[in-house]
């Protein structure tokens with residue numbers, strides 16, 4: 001069976017594009033007479049970004065707490081808040097301003113507005129049955145590819161499982177990429193998030209589940225990441241635009257990852273580590289699996305003056321190491337993609353725990 005692949009409906013790229021958001025939203029407001037719901041990363045709670053947005057009197061603005069990645073609990077809570085504000089009215093649009101956590105929150109809340117039940121009922125593939133309301137992504141951090149991917153990642157604490165709502169309905173209808181929005185991101189965070197694109201693209205290219213479209217997108221995204229992270233300044237204006245485009249292409253290429261993302265998921269579940277940083281730690285102990293990419297990544301860190309302090313898993317309990325192992329090894333599809341069906345012969349429990357101890 002061939003998969004019928006969907007892409008983002010519309011996208012706009014360029015410096016100052018945020019100024020056109022009102023024009024994009026206007027026809028939506030005319031056709032659907034309900035409020036717009038704006039999800040903003042709590043980083044913007046000083047109100048400066050909100051003041052630049054086409055927010056109208058009846059709209060709802062939610063500041064998303066991104067200290068932790070989205071959880072089933074946080075998504076359910078934001079859904080309840082949105083549903084009670086809407087009070088039966090259809091929203092004209094849901095909009096996300098932030099990085100992967102804010103965009104994923106917006107995507108998952110949107111699915112739950114039109115589908116019964118809770119966030120935990122939809123972690124998996126093709127479980128969402130009804131189309132979500134119209135959604136717009138405006139990334140203010142580039143790298144996760146959430147703006148163009150068909151998943152919204154959620155951490156399920158009860159199940160010790162980090163897994164997304166994978167569905168065509170999860171995708172944004174419109175993406176607006178304005179590189180001005182990443183100018184004030186702290187350097188470390190810019191690097192850790194941007195490098196996520198590099199990672200999921202090389203994981204895909206090094207895997208066994210492939211197709212030519214995904215490979216082409218992933219190759220170009222990696223090329224752009226190299227231009228950005230091997231240059232003298234990754235945050236130069238032209239590099240910030242390149243990074244946004246790399247993230248967008250990388251999100252479209254997001255198919256199957258490999259051995260970095262499962263280990264990264266373990267760190268996010270057990271230590272609540274942000275995704276991009278967790279990826280960096282994961283690759284830092286996988287030089288045997290990805291030797292070329294490991295060296296390139298180390299070069300990029302050095303070139304950009306980024307550090308990765310060691311010893312993050314020192315002093316954990318046996319139970320925590322067990323949880324790290326379980327929350328990593330559960331991701332069989334990507335691990336088979338990378339290491340084949342006998343991946344557990346390589347990634348034994350001892351082997352995986354030894355890697356965490358080296359971080």
Ligand SMILES: [Fe+2]
Pocket residue numbers: 144196200261275
């Ligand atoms: Fe990722």
